[in-house]
Structure formats: C-alpha cells, structure tokens
Amino acid sequence: MSDPGALPRPPRPPLLDQVLRTAARRYRLPAEPEAGPQAGPTAAMALALEQVRRARAGAQRPDAATRQSFLEALAHLIREAMRMEDGDAAYQATVLARQAPQVQECIDLQNHAEQDRRQLRAGANAVAHPARRQHCGPGALHDALERLHAQAESGQWAALGDTLQQLLAMAQTADAPALQRSLARLLEGPALARLQRAGALQDDPQVQAYQRLRDRQGPRPGTAEASAYGDMAQQRGAAMETLAARALEALAQRLDRAEGSHGAWRVVTSLRVPPSIPASAERAKSEWDAVLLHQAPGTAGQPPAWDVCLLLEAKASVDAVASDFSRLRRGLRLLGHADAGTAYTFLSREGEVRLRGASLGALDRPDTDLRATVLYCTDAPAPPTPHLLAAASRMQLLGAAQSLAFATALAEGRPADAQDLEPVWQALLESPQWEPVLQQYPTLRCVRELMVHVDDLAQAVQG
Numbered sequence: 277m278s279d280p281g282a283l284p285r286p287p288r289p290p291l292l293d294q295v296l297r298t299a300a301r302r303y304r305l306p307a308e309p310e311a312g313p314q315a316g317p318t319a320a321m322a323l324a325l326e327q328v329r330r331a332r333a334g335a336q337r338p339d340a341a342t343r344q345s346f347l348e349a350l351a352h353l354i355r356e357a358m359r360m361e362d363g364d365a366a367y368q369a370t371v372l373a374r375q376a377p378q379v380q381e382c383i384d385l386q387n388h389a390e391q392d393r394r395q396l397r398a399g400a401n402a403v404a405h406p407a408r409r410q411h412c413g414p415g416a417l418h419d420a421l422e423r424l425h426a427q428a429e430s431g432q433w434a435a436l437g438d439t440l441q442q443l444l445a446m447a448q449t450a451d452a453p454a455l456q457r458s459l460a461r462l463l464e465g466p467a468l469a470r471l472q473r474a475g476a477l478q479d480d481p482q483v484q485a486y487q488r489l490r491d492r493q494g495p496r497p498g499t500a501e502a503s504a505y506g507d508m509a510q511q512r513g514a515a516m517e518t519l520a521a522r523a524l525e526a527l528a529q530r531l532d533r534a535e536g537s538h539g540a541w542r543v544v545t546s547l548r549v550p551p552s553i554p555a556s557a558e559r560a561k562s563e564w565d566a567v568l569l570h571q572a573p574g575t576a577g578q579p580p581a582w583d584v585c586l587l588l589e590a591k592a593s594v595d596a597v598a599s600d601f602s603r604l605r606r607g608l609r610l611l612g613h614a615d616a617g618t619a620y621t622f623l624s625r626e627g628e629v630r631l632r633g634a635s636l637g638a639l640d641r642p643d644t645d646l647r648a649t650v651l652y653c654t655d656a657p658a659p660p661t662p663h664l665l666a667a668a669s670r671m672q673l674l675g676a677a678q679s680l681a682f683a684t685a686l687a688e689g690r691p692a693d694a695q696d697l698e699p700v701w702q703a704l705l706e707s708p709q710w711e712p713v714l715q716q717y718p719t720l721r722c723v724r725e726l727m728v729h730v731d732d733l734a735q736a737v738q739g
Contacts, residue, residue: 288585288648289531289534289535291530291531291534292527292531292568292585293648295530295736295737295739296586296647296648296736298736299728299732299733299735299736300728300729300732300735301724301727301728301732302729303594303658303724303727303728303729304724304725305662305664305717305720305721307721308323308326308717309323309326309664309717310323311323311664316356317353318353318663318664318665318670319664319665320345320348320349320352321346321350321353321665321670321673322664322665322716322717323345323664324342324345325346325665325704325713325714325716325717326717327342327345328342328704328705328714329714329715329717329718332705332714337705343701346701346704347694347695347697347698347701348694350673350679350697351682351692351693351694351697353670353673354679354682354683354686355686357674357683358371358683358686358687364674365489365490365492365493366489366493367674367683368489368687369486369489369490370675370680371680371683371684371687372482372485372486372489373486374680374684375482375684375687375688376482376483376486378477378480378482378483379480379482379483379486381473381477382474382477382478382480382483385470385471385473385474385477386474388470389470389471389474391467392466392467392468392470392471393431393471395465395467396433396436396462396467396468396471397428397429399428399458399461399465400424400425400427400429400436400462401425401428402458403421403424403458403459403462404421404422404424404425404428405425406425408421409421409422409425412448415448416446416448417443417446417448417449420439420443420446423435423439424436424440424443427439433468433471433472434475434476436468437468437472440459440462440463440468441463443459444456444459444460444463509592512592513590513592516592516653516654516655516730517545517565517566517590519590519653519655520565520566520588520590520730520733521543521545521565521566521588521590523653523730523734523737524543524566524568524586524588524733525543526734526737527541527733527737528541528542528543528568529541530737530739531570539571540570540571541568541569541570541571542568542569542571542582543566543567543568543569544566544567544569544622544625545565545566545567545624545625545626546563546564546565546624547563547564547566547567547622547623547624547629548562548563548622548623548624549563549607549610549611549622550620550621550623552620553610553611553613553620553636554615555609555610555613556610557610559602559603559606560606560607560609560610561589561600561603561604561606561607561610562607562610564587564607565588565590566587566588566590567584567586567587567588567624568585568586568587568588569583569584569585569629570585571583572632572635578619579630581619581630581631581632582629582630582632582635583631583634583635584611584631584635584639585635586648586649586650586651587639587649587650587651588650588652588653589604589650589651589653590652590653590654591652591653591654591656592654592655592656593656594654594656594658594659594663594727595663595667597652597654597723597724597726598666598667598668598723599667599668600652601719601722601723604650608639608640608649608650609640611636611637611639611640612636612637612639612640612641613637613640614636614637615633616634616637617634619633620633620636646725646726647725647726650726651726651727651728651733652726652728653727653728653729653730653733654730655729655730655731656729658729663720664717664720665716666716666719666720668712668716669712669713672710672712672713673700676699676703677699678697678698678699679697679700681696682697
C-alpha cells in the first residue's frame with residue numbers, strides 16, 4: 277500500500293460539498309443517549325453503555341450507580357424479550373433450545389437434513405428409478421421398488437425404512453447381491469436414522485413449541501413463502517437502488533452544468549472491486565451500489581481514467597444500514613490498498629471503467645471524512661423513537677451465557693435477580709470481545725450521520 281500521506285486527493289468542487297452539507301439528515305441521533313424516567317430498556321442500556329465508555333476513556337472505573345443501571349437495564353431487556361405476547365420470538369426459541377435437550381437435538385438433525393435427503397433420494401434412484409425398474413417384471417419386487425422411489429421423493433422416511441426391510445426379506449433380492457448391498461446401505465446408513473429421528477421428534481410438545489416460535493419469525497428457509505418473501509425483498513432493494521442512482525445522476529448533471537463541461541461527471545452502478553487490488557476482500561464490501569465519478573486529466577494514448585468522488589449505498593430500512601457498516605469500512609480499507617500510480621479496471625452495470633489508484637487510496641486516509649465520501653440512501657421513514665441500541669449489541673448482550681441462564685430461569689418460573697448478571701458486567705469491563713458493544717453508540721451516530729432520505733438528497737441537488 278502506498279503511503280497515505282503521499283496520495284494526492286482528487287479535486288472536489290465546492291458544489292458537491294454544499295449538496296452533502298445541505299441535504300437534511302433526518303436520521304441523525306443526539307450527541308448522547310437520552311433516557312428519562314419513562315425510557316424503555318434499550319434507551320436505558322444505551323445510556324449505561326455510554327457512561328461506561330466515557331468513564332473508561334477518562335481512565336476511570338465506572339461507579340456503582342452505573343453498574344446498577346447496566347444490570348437493571350439488562351434484566352429489563354431480557355424480561356421484555358421473554359414476554360409471551362409481544363416478546364422476541366427468536367430469543368425465546370434460543371432459550372427453549374437451551375432448556376429442552378430434544379429441541380437442540382432436533383436443531384442438530386435439521387443441520388444434516390438437506391444433505392441426508394439428497395443422499396437417500398440418490399440411493400433410491402440408483403436402485404428404484406423407473407428406468408431401472410424396467411428390468412424387473414411385474415410382481416412384488418417391482419411394486420416394492422416403486423413404493424421405495426415414491427417414499428424417497430415424498431420424504432416418508434419411516435415408511436421407506438419399512439419398505440427397505442421388506443425388500444431385503446424377499447427371495448428375489450437374495451438372488452441379486454448388488455441390489456441387496458445397495459438396499460442394506462440405505463437401511464443401515466446414518467442418513468435414514470437421522471431423518472427418522474427428526475420425524476419422530478416433530479410430535480414432541482417442546483419441539484412443536486419451538487417450531488411455533490420459529491414460524492413467528494417469518495417463513496422457514498426453503499419454503500415457497502420464504503422464496504416469495506425473498507423475491508419481494510430483492511425487488512424492494514432493486515427499486516431503492518434505482519431511486520438512489522437517479523438522485524446521484526441528477527447531481528452529476530448539475531456538476532457538469534456548473535463546470536460548463538459535458539460528461540466530465542458520471543455515475544456507475546453495481547461497481548465490482550477487481551481482485552487486482554493487493555488486499556484481502558474477506559468480509560469486505562466488494563460491490564458498490566452507485567458511485568459518482570469525475571474524469572481525470574487525460575493521458576495520451578490511454579483510455580480515460582476516473583476519480584471516485586462519492587460512494588452511495590442504497591438500503592431499504594434503517595436497521596439494514598447499521599448491520600452493513602462494518603462491511604463498508606472493510607470495503608473502504610480494501611480500496612485504500614490501491615497503488616497510487618495504477619489505474620484499475622472495474623466492472624459495472626454500465627461496462628468497464630478505469631479508476632485511478634490515487635483516488636481509491638484517498639478513500640481510506642486517516643483524515644478522510646466519511647460524510648464527504650459515503651452516503652447511505654433510503655426511502656424508509658425515520659423511526660418515531662430513535663433506536664439507540666444497535667441490534668448487534670443487543671444480540672450480544674442477550675446471548676451472553678449469564679443472560680441466557682437468567683432467561684431460562686424466567687421461562688421455568690424460577691427466581692431471577694439482576695445481580696445474577698454480574699458476570700456480563702465484568703466481561704464488559706475486561707474482555708476485548710465487548711469493545712464493539714461499548715463503542716456502539718458512537719458507531720451508531722456515525723452511521724446515522726451518513727444516512728440521507730432519497731427525497732432529501734434530490735432536494736439538495738435541486739438547490
């Protein structure tokens with residue numbers, strides 16, 4: 277990677293900064309969490325975490341009042357999540373799996389289920405496919421093989437086991453050693469045993485309760501409902517990307533008019549990062565929804581090159597932005613490894629485009645202002661009550677071993693005291709794994725500063 281201090285910045289016209297500065301930021305959060313007497317547990321937790329963070333930043337240990345606020349907020353979060361009527365179904369399912377060994381067993385079996393189904397269907401096809409049954413005349417063997425094939429296709433695993441046993445007991449099978457070996461492998465293999473056990477567990481009341489909780493979370497993976505939901509989400513995301521790209525194209529046109537140029541500014545969409553950039557792309561954003569480019573000074577005998585001036589990501593919801601931010605930061609670091617003297621060829625929906633490494637490297641300089649570099653664009657309404665606790669932080673707090681034990685006690689009707697959550701408090705103070713939770717509010721504020729409603733962006737572009 278080139279020395280960041282040596283990377284020249286691409287030119288930035290004042291008009292671009294003016295548009296970014298004047299675009300309303302309706303998703304912005306206050307400087308610190310506000311949690312009054314009537315505040316819910318998420319606001320109380322956000323405030324407690326921020327008090328801990330500030331104390332540690334000042335090389336001080338949080339006081340007893342902050343500790344108590346944290347423990348009570350965490351206990352309240354867990355109680356809220358465990359409410360039967362309007363609680364967190366996903367969390368309740370996790371707690372139930374912890375309570376009931378048969379539920380955890382069913383989950384483990386489901387992890388193998390798709391591979392096991394494929395294996396058994398392939399085995400049944402190998403011995404009982406209609407094309408193979410042509411070699412055996414009408415009779416009991418033909419009928420049993422036909423049943424075997426139909427049961428494998430429809431997932432009747434208990435009945436399939438019975439049919440395998442019947443086939444192995446037939447005299448015709450004894451005269452066909454290869455067929456007998458294939459049938460025995462299917463009957464005695466672990467795939468059939470796992471699927472049969474999973475089927476038997478479906479009648480267990482605890483497993484049924486777990487499935488009801490899972491159903492409250494939305495369609496199950498692999499179902500037609502899940503496929504339809506995925507299609508709708510994809511269409512919603514594509515529509516949002518189109519709206520955001522149009523707003524950015526209007527900005528490019530205004531910049532062209534202001535400079536008296538024609539085509540010096542352009543927008544490309546679905547910009548894919550090439551593997552030629554010398555850095556790992558693991559868990560980094562490698563495709564950008566829309567990018568504002570400015571044409572660099574021409575070089576004789578070479579195709580035109582462009583500088584990146586603004587990266588835009590379109591999101592259909594406010595929460596989707598927070599969950600995307602870490603990938604975005606890693607994506608900027610990836611681009612920052614570009615060599616300043618190289619022009620890299622990127623693929624986009626509009627075709628190939630050559631981007632100067634100097635402008636890519638400038639995206640990840642220590643003094644880079646993200647607000648002048650990145651926009652998250654959405655048409656989602658701003659929440660009436662600001663979300664002050666990031667979903668990932670809430671998940672880590674609720675998923676701690678002591679939090680799950682507290683929730684299990686609630687589910688079983690046993691006493692549960694906020695002081696039982698003391699180990700979570702200690703981990704928060706001592707474990708590096710909890711640092712992102714401590715930093716969650718500054719991170720959330722940074723994310724929200726980058727968010728703009730597509731209508732607000734369009735209005736700012738119009739001036």
